[in-house]
Amino acid sequence: xxxxxxxxxxxxxxxxxxxxxxxxxxxxxxxxxYALVCETQRYSAVLDAVIASAGLLRAEKKLRPHLxxxxxxxxLLGRGFRGGAGRWKPLLxxxxxxxxxxxxxxxxxRGVSRNEDLLEVGCRPGLxxxxxxxxxxxxxxxxxxxxxxxxxxxGFSYQGRASSLEDLRALKGKCxxxxxxxxxxxxxxxxxxxxxxxxxxxxxxxLQDKASCLPALLLDPPPGSHVIDACAxxxxxxxxxxxxxxxxxxxxxxxxxxKRLASMATLLARTGVSCCQLAEEDFLAVSPSDQRYRQxxxxxxxxxxxxxxxxxxxxxxxxxxxxxxxxxxxxAGFQQRALCHALTFPSLxxxxxxxxxxxxxxxxxxxxxxxxxxxxTFRLAPxxxxxxxxxxxxxxxxxxxxxxxxxxxxxxxxxIAVLERAEVPSSVSQAETSAPEHIPSAAPKRKKRxxxxxxxxxxxxxx
Numbered sequence: 001x002x003x004x005x006x007x008x009x010x011x012x013x014x015x016x017x018x019x020x021x022x023x024x025x026x027x028x029x030x031x032x033x034y035a036l037v038c039e040t041q042r043y044s045a046v047l048d049a050v051i052a053s054a055g056l057l058r059a060e061k062k063l064r065p066h067l068x069x070x071x072x073x074x075x076l077l078g079r080g081f082r083g084g085a086g087r088w089k090p091l092l093x094x095x096x097x098x099x100x101x102x103x104x105x106x107x108x109x110r111g112v113s114r115n116e117d118l119l120e121v122g123c124r125p126g127l128x129x130x131x132x133x134x135x136x137x138x139x140x141x142x143x144x145x146x147x148x149x150x151x152x153x154x155g156f157s158y159q160g161r162a163s164s165l166e167d168l169r170a171l172k173g174k175c176x177x178x179x180x181x182x183x184x185x186x187x188x189x190x191x192x193x194x195x196x197x198x199x200x201x202x203x204x205x206x207l208q209d210k211a212s213c214l215p216a217l218l219l220d221p222p223p224g225s226h227v228i229d230a231c232a233x234x235x236x237x238x239x240x241x242x243x244x245x246x247x248x249x250x251x252x253x254x255x256x257x258x259k260r261l262a263s264m265a266t267l268l269a270r271t272g273v274s275c276c277q278l279a280e281e282d283f284l285a286v287s288p289s290d291q292r293y294r295q296x297x298x299x300x301x302x303x304x305x306x307x308x309x310x311x312x313x314x315x316x317x318x319x320x321x322x323x324x325x326x327x328x329x330x331x332a333g334f335q336q337r338a339l340c341h342a343l344t345f346p347s348l349x350x351x352x353x354x355x356x357x358x359x360x361x362x363x364x365x366x367x368x369x370x371x372x373x374x375x376x377t378f379r380l381a382p383x384x385x386x387x388x389x390x391x392x393x394x395x396x397x398x399x400x401x402x403x404x405x406x407x408x409x410x411x412x413x414x415x416i417a418v419l420e421r422a423e424v425p426s427s428v429s430q431a432e433t434s435a436p437e438h439i440p441s442a443a444p445k446r447k448k449r450x451x452x453x454x455x456x457x458x459x460x461x462x463x
Contacts, residue, residue, distance in 0.1 A: 072092070076100065150199060206271065235268055238264070239268060252292070299352075303339075380417060402417075404416075
């Protein structure tokens with residue numbers, strides 16, 4: 001989550017690019033293969049109807065159904081084989097006329113003229129495919145001014161700071177903007193692919209959805225703070241926390257998945273993070289009384305969730321139904337335990353709870369129950385009053401929570417709640433609590449400056 005893996009990374013709503021299938025499993029371009037499979041899945045019901053009507057699987061006993069579906073998509077809805085497909089091309093050519101006839105008959109039967117119109121409404125490209133490409137500038141290595149200059153030298157047209165969502169919707173071609181809220185967030189058209197860009201490969205850029213940038217921004221730990229990232233992998237939010245800390249202080253990052261943690265370590269190294277301690281450990285097993293965490297005043301909790309708000313899920317699994325009640329109950333139970341556990345850390349002053357879920361059970365309900373169990377020790381902090389999408393009115397104060405969606409904020413679906421301590425714990429010294437805590441309500445204002453750690457004028461930066 002939060003990796004930026006979306007429309008620009010091989011999954012787009014239009015026809016998939018031509019792919020040489022020789023055989024399918026040895027495709028040279030993995031991104032094109034991914035796009036082909038996504039598009040085949042989107043047209044799955046249509047392809048099933050055409051294949052069944054044409055009797056393809058009855059005639060070709062050795063052809064597996066899933067492979068047949070991919071091949072028929074490429075033949076009828078993609079770019080054709082054009083010299084590819086190896087031993088499968090003669091087989092498909094034998095049935096080509098019949099398959100095309102059945103597709104045409106299906107259109108006549110449904111009264112449509114375009115392939116796209118054969119799709120169910122929930123499978124057609126919607127707002128999810130229009131979410132822009134958000135790019136966070138990694139201030140541990142460079143700054144926005146220098147990144148903007150670098151893109152301008154590459155032929156991109158910088159349009160300045162956006163003033164509204166309409167500015168973001170209007171982005172096309174090689175134009176880009178500065179986000180109206182986050183001063184280190186650049187915005188490109190949805191189909192912009194920057195995964196092979198030298199600034200990304202060097203760790204100067206993080207491909208991260210805007211909604212995914214809000215948790216660290218709203219936690220707002222000052223440099224020198226001790227912070228816990230409770231469910232940290234894959235690490236985009238952790239790297240954002242480190243940038244806010246300017247690598248001064250400590251981040252204790254926990255995750256149970258060893259592979260994801262290894263990938264996270266690679267990401268943190270590439271992005272220049274040096275203040276983070278990774279631990280392959282269940283956050284629920286971390287003792288709040290451990291002396292290592294006695295100075296932790298900030299916790300970011302972004303636990304496992306249904307992912308129902310993820311743009312990539314909407315594109316890859318169009319029409320996918322809501323998670324089952326049983327799965328939601330299991331996830332919500334874990335999320336509530338994790339949140340209640342986090343609130344027991346003795347020096348905790350501020351916590352951000354976030355999910356990429358749209359489900360009330362994982363969002364407002366979890367926060368409400370945790371606040372009830374905290375018995376008045378913590379309260380919801382009012383943040384970003386101008387944010388247009390608020391929490392569901394399921395309990396008093398829920399309007400302080402934030403929601404995000406492609407429709408209302410041009411981002412992935414997200415939920416964020418900021419909890420702050422309503423009383424000063426005795427374990428925190430007077431010196432630590434004498435200064436009022438800063439609650440960000442807009443993008444942090446910083447003086448414009450030219451960075452030393454900048455992208456080179458004529459060559460990509462090196463790690």
